[in-house]
Structure formats: structure tokens, C-alpha cells
Amino acid sequence: MKLSLSNGIFSKLSVDGNFAAVKQLGFENIEFNMKAVRKERDSDVYREQQAFAASGLNCLTLHSAILHVKSPIEVHKAVYYGKVSLECAHALGAPLMTVHSNVSKKLPLPIREKCMSEIFGEIKPFAKSLGIKLSLENLSYKSTGFGKNVEQLEEVLSVIDDGSMGITFDLCHALETKVVDSLLDKYGSQICNVHMANKSHAPFTEPKPELISFLIKLHGYEYSGPITLELDHKTTMQEIAKSKNLFDKLLKEF
Ligand SMILES: [Zn+2]
Numbered sequence: 001m002k003l004s005l006s007n008g009i010f011s012k013l014s015v016d017g018n019f020a021a022v023k024q025l026g027f028e029n030i031e032f033n034m035k036a037v038r039k040e041r042d043s044d045v046y047r048e049q050q051a052f053a054a055s056g057l058n059c060l061t062l063h064s065a066i067l068h069v070k071s072p073i074e075v076h077k078a079v080y081y082g083k084v085s086l087e088c089a090h091a092l093g094a095p096l097m098t099v100h101s102n103v104s105k106k107l108p109l110p111i112r113e114k115c116m117s118e119i120f121g122e123i124k125p126f127a128k129s130l131g132i133k134l135s136l137e138n139l140s141y142k143s144t145g146f147g148k149n150v151e152q153l154e155e156v157l158s159v160i161d162d163g164s165m166g167i168t169f170d171l172c173h174a175l176e177t178k179v180v181d182s183l184l185d186k187y188g189s190q191i192c193n194v195h196m197a198n199k200s201h202a203p204f205t206e207p208k209p210e211l212i213s214f215l216i217k218l219h220g221y222e223y224s225g226p227i228t229l230e231l232d233h234k235t236t237m238q239e240i241a242k243s244k245n246l247f248d249k250l251l252k253e254f
Contacts, residue, residue, distance in 0.1 A: 001223060001254050003247050004060050005240070006195070006230040008033030015048055019055035025240055029058045031193075031228045032092055034065035034085050045084075049091040060226045061096045061135075061168075061193050062089035068145035070104040072111060075118050078102045082123040090130045097127065098135050098168040098193055101147040101156045112146060113159050120160040128164075135166035135192050138183055140173035149179045150186045166192035171214060172230070175199050180214065188221040194228060196247070201232040203243035207250065219254045227251065 005027045010018040018036050032052075037044055052059065064085035067078040082099070089097045102119045103112045127134050136156060139148045147156050157165060167187040174180040176199050198204050204211050229243055 001218070001225065001227050001251050002029055002060065003027070003244070003251055004029035004031055004226040004228040005244075006031040006033050006063065006228050008035040008063065009231050009233050009235060009240075011035040011233070015051040016054075019051055019057060021237075022057060023055060025237065025244060027057070027244065029060045029226065031061040031063055031098070031226065031230070032059050032088065032094065033063040034081075034088065035063075037065075037088070045087050045091045048088055052092050059089075059092040059094040061098060061228065062092065062094040063098045064100075066100045066102060066145070068100065068104045068143075069102060069115050069119070070106065072115055072118075075115055078115075078119045079122045082119065083126055086123070086127055086130055086132060089132050094132070096133045096135055096166065096192060098137050098195075099123070100137055100139060100145045101160075103146050104144055105146040105148075106144075107146070113155075116156060116159045124160070124162070133164065133166055133192065135168045136160075137168040137195065138170050138173050138177075138179070140170075140176045142176065143173070148173070148177050150182050153183075153187075166190055168193040168195060170195035170230070171211075172197040172199060172201050175210065180210070184214075184217050184221075188217070191218070191221065191223055192225050194218070194223075194226065195230040196227050197230050197232075201230060201235075203229065203231050203235055203239050205239065205242040205246055207246065215250065215254050
């Protein structure tokens with residue numbers, strides 16, 4: 001397993017400052033979160049590409065800009081966010097992009113399915129043409145989006161998956177929604193990214209039993225991908241450093 005940091009936590013900094021903060025903490029790998037880009041504009045990709053190349057970091061994954069559409073009129077905007085994010089993933093050399101269902105949990109079933117089908121009908125072929133794998137994230141019950149448990153994720157996958165979709169396992173969301181074991185049982189072997197945090201995206205700074213049992217199960221599925229620290233933006237540099245320290249030690253065993 002490879003330790004990585006989501007740079008969404010530094011989204012208030014400039015792109016250069018953002019990468020500098022990641023390096024200052026001693027991380028080598030990042031998940032580039034599109035939150036770090038203030039406005040999703042096509043040509044900004046070149047700015048990110050330049051700053052990233054200068055940083056010497058590895059971009060293991062990219063978190064797409066996301067809109068949980070509340071009406072079919074917003075589908076084109078969700079498609080645009082998805083495609084700009086894919087351009088950025090391509091520019092940074094990320095082989096994998098984390099996505100959500102892109103639909104609001106308040107949409108009724110037939111409209112939800114129609115919107116997902118239209119959005120992913122555009123995003124998937126574009127991702128394929130760039131050689132980027134898509135990975136669906138489980139959401140928290142607190143999220144405005146649809147896709148928090150096995151039942152909901154199965155519905156999403158039945159519309160958007162052609163057998164190539166991976167799973168981004170968000171431990172914070174799964175703990176909050178109390179679905180850690182059911183998600184692992186169903187998707188353990190499809191996981192290709194892990195968003196790592198305790199409830200409320202607080203950092204793990206000690207080897208808590210729920211963390212260790214999760215890592216043991218992941219290891220049982222022969223998982224060797226990113227462990228992406230995805231932390232609340234109020235987390236201090238000291239806390240991030242402490243969490244990194246813990247995972248540097250733990251991941252030697254996994
Ligand atoms: Zn997440």
C-alpha cells in the first residue's frame with residue numbers, strides 16, 4: 001500500500017503553495033483534488049501541469065470535480081466538470097479518477113437513472129480514450145449525493161459500470177454510515193483507492209482498533225493501492241504530520 005495525501009486540504013493556497021505544503025510534510029504521492037482549482041477552466045490545466053512537474057510529486061489519483069445534479073438541466077454541467085477533471089488527470093499523469101454517482105439523493109429513481117446514464121455515457125468513453133480508470137466512491141449519509149451503501153452503489157453500478165469501474169473506499173464515510181463490513185464484503189476485490197480518515201475526516205493519529213481491523217481486511221484482499229489521507233481542512237500541519245508518522249509505520253506491515 002502506498003501513502004498519499006489529498007491536496008484538497010490546501011485548496012485555499014495557490015497551486016504552487018499547495019504542492020509546497022504537501023512536500024514540506026514529506027509526502028511523495030498525492031491525490032489531486034479538483035477543489036484545489038478555484039474554477040474549473042479548461043486552460044488552467046496547463047498551470048497545474050507546470051506547477052506539478054516542478055514539484056517532483058507523483059499523482060496517484062485525481063478526485064473529480066463533482067456536481068450532485070438535482071435536475072436533468074444540470075447534466076451538461078456535471079459532464080463538463082467530469083471532462084475538465086479528466087483533462088487534468090491526464091496532464092498530471094494520474095491513472096485513476098475518483099468519481100461520485102453525480103446525482104442528488106433527492107432525485108426520483110427514473111430521473112436519477114436517466115441522469116447517471118447521460119453523464120457517464122459522455123464521461124466513460126472520454127476516460128477510456130485517455131487511458132484513465134474511473135473509480136466510484138461510497139458517500140456518507142450526510143452527503144447530498146446518491147451512493148452511500150451497497151444497495152445504492154449497486155443501483156449506480158447497474159447503470160454506469162461496464163465491468164471496468166473500480167471502487168474508492170472512503171473509510172470516514174463508511175464509518176459514519178456504519179457500512180464498513182458490508183462494503184468490504186461486496187467490493188473488497190474491486191477497491192483501487194482508499195480515502196483514509198476517521199469520522200468527520202479527522203486524522204487517525206493512533207492505531208485505533210477499527211483502523212487496524214480495516215487494514216487487515218484490505219490486506220486480505222491483497223490490496224496494494226493508495227492509502228489517501230483525506231482530511232478536514234481544519235486539520236493542523238502537526239496533526240497531518242502525526243497521522244503520516246502513524247501510517248509510515250503501519251504500512252510497513254501491510
Ligand atoms: Zn472521500
